[in-house]
Amino acid sequence: MGEQRFGEWVAVRRDGFVAELVLDRPRAMNAVSTEMARSIAAACTALGEDGDVRAVVVSSSNERAFCVGADLKERNAMSDADLGRQRPVARGAYTGVLELPVPAIAAVHGFALGGGFELALSCDVIVADETAVVALPEVSVGVIPGGGGTQLLPRRVGAARAAELVFSARRVAAAEARELGLVDELVPAGEARTAALALAGRIAAHSPVGLRAAKRALRLGQGLDLRAGLEVEDAAWRSVAFSADRAEGVAAFNEKRTPQWPGA
Secondary structure, three states: OEEEEEEOOOOEEEEEOOOEEEEOOOOHOOOHHHHHHHHHHHHHHHHHHOOOOOOEEEEOOOOOEEEEEEHHHHHHHHOHHHHHHHHHHHHHHHHHHOOOOOOOEEEOOOOEEOHHHHHHHHHOEEEEEOOOOOEEOOOHHOOOOOOHHHHHHHHHHHHHHHHHHHOOOEEEEEEHHHHHHHOOEOOOOOOOOHHHHHHHHHOOOOOOOHHHHHHHHHHOOOOOOHHHHHHHHHHHHHHOOOOHHHHHHHHHHHHOOOOOOOOO
């Protein structure tokens, strides 16, 4: 297993075809500063360009939190001009996770607040343990969710439920979060990372070409009517139907053996 650092506060660890993007600013409970946002974006760019990565887990090195959102201490010292200049940098972190071309799983424990919860929402699946507390509290400090929360949350839980959570800014504990669909899998305390990595390992056993195409179809089809969505699916199917992975997958099935994916 190797580790690569992106700035001071982000690490990427590799274990076979699974990569783990570690939020590693423990003293600040992973509050996302300008520099940390740049590092998250850079790590996501590198992961997206690595053809050997088949699944990504986003995790935290802090025992009490996944991520508490934007670094408000840094924000407090910013002028309006500074904040305007920071905006595209901050967006780059969230869109970096959102646009990962492979399946992404968030391993959430403790607090996932504001931008921290938005990083999790930017993943395809959220695995949380029983200590998890999630919220989009931005209206309580005079802003709105700006890392995708107003768009990603209603796609998960519906418009009315998302409105209640955003407008009230309330914190939601793990059991209710699972019941409402704010997280997808609930595991015992301390097991979110292990469970997320296990899921990523199961995913990574499959065709890298198929995984990227399936994610593309799922993401591009969101919000489209059925007819348009089926066209997106057909285009994704055509991109893999004549691939070496497809040929190997069919051959391995018929020969009752484990596929050796060419990745092309």
